[in-house]
Amino acid sequence: MKAIGPKLVIATHNAGKLREIRDLLAPFGIECVGAAELNLPEPEEIGNTFVDNAELKAREAADLSGLPALADDSGLSVDALHGNPGIFSARWAEDEAGNRDFTRAMERVWQEVEAAGPDAGHDAHFVCALSLAWPDGSIESFEGKVHGTLVWPPRGDKGFGYDPMFIAAGMDQTFAEIEPADKHAISHRAEAFRKLIDALA
Numbered sequence: 001m002k003a004i005g006p007k008l009v010i011a012t013h014n015a016g017k018l019r020e021i022r023d024l025l026a027p028f029g030i031e032c033v034g035a036a037e038l039n040l041p042e043p044e045e046i047g048n049t050f051v052d053n054a055e056l057k058a059r060e061a062a063d064l065s066g067l068p069a070l071a072d073d074s075g076l077s078v079d080a081l082h083g084n085p086g087i088f089s090a091r092w093a094e095d096e097a098g099n100r101d102f103t104r105a106m107e108r109v110w111q112e113v114e115a116a117g118p119d120a121g122h123d124a125h126f127v128c129a130l131s132l133a134w135p136d137g138s139i140e141s142f143e144g145k146v147h148g149t150l151v152w153p154p155r156g157d158k159g160f161g162y163d164p165m166f167i168a169a170g171m172d173q174t175f176a177e178i179e180p181a182d183k184h185a186i187s188h189r190a191e192a193f194r195k196l197i198d199a200l201a
């Protein structure tokens with residue numbers, strides 16, 4: 001695989017993701033520039049899988065910037081909801097005007113889990129697809145996962161998105177209660193990053 005330095009576009013408009021991606025890339029001495037800093041548009045996520053959506057976001061950012069671009073498409077997949085919200089995780093938080101509120105999204109997830117009944121359980125996993133696109137048209141994708149369980153009410157104010165209602169397997173605090181470094185040790189995003197870094201080595 002080709003080198004990605006010295007400058008890499010991080011093709012996301014999500015501040016929480018951007019912070020985590022900068023942390024995860026910090027040891028590698030790569031200069032990261034966010035999509036918003038470059039005034040890149042937010043493409044419509046018309047793919048049917050996490051990888052499809054990560055690839056379309058990375059492709060567009062690489063084409064428009066002329067730089068290598070890294071995109072992340074991720075979400076929460078709940079067993080009792082047959083994998084939903086999944087690729088619709090951001091959309092479940094949106095109102096008609098397109099404003100996002102994850103308190104509302106978490107309430108919807110919990111209501112639907114309750115409606116599925118006690119036998120459906122509370123198992124869930126986060127998925128992260130990372131795609132790295134180069135201006136010459138080449139592209140590579142990597143996926144990571146972390147399994148866990150949903151809790152109610154939401155707890156903690158670190159992290160972002162659905163973190164306050166998710167406890168990873170083997171832990172007793174939510175992703176919003178633990179320190180970022182502890183999330184990075186086990187998260188879906190960190191696993192996808194390990195695969196990406198291995199492929200670059």
Ligand SMILES: O=P(O)(O)OP(=O)(O)OP(=O)(O)OC[C@H]1O[C@@H](n2cnc3c(O)ncnc32)[C@H](O)[C@@H]1O
Nearest residue numbers: 012013014072073074075076089090160161162163
């Ligand atoms: O598409 P970009 O611009 O990257 O930003 P986004 O927020 O729209 O991101 P996605 O389309 O990938 O939607 C995924 C949603 O899933 C949620 N999500 C992803 N990773 C998460 C994590 O580590 N912890 C909590 N929630 C997460 C989060 O709320 C995201 O908005």
Ligand SMILES: [Mg+2]
Nearest residue numbers: 042045073090
């Ligand atoms: Mg998005």
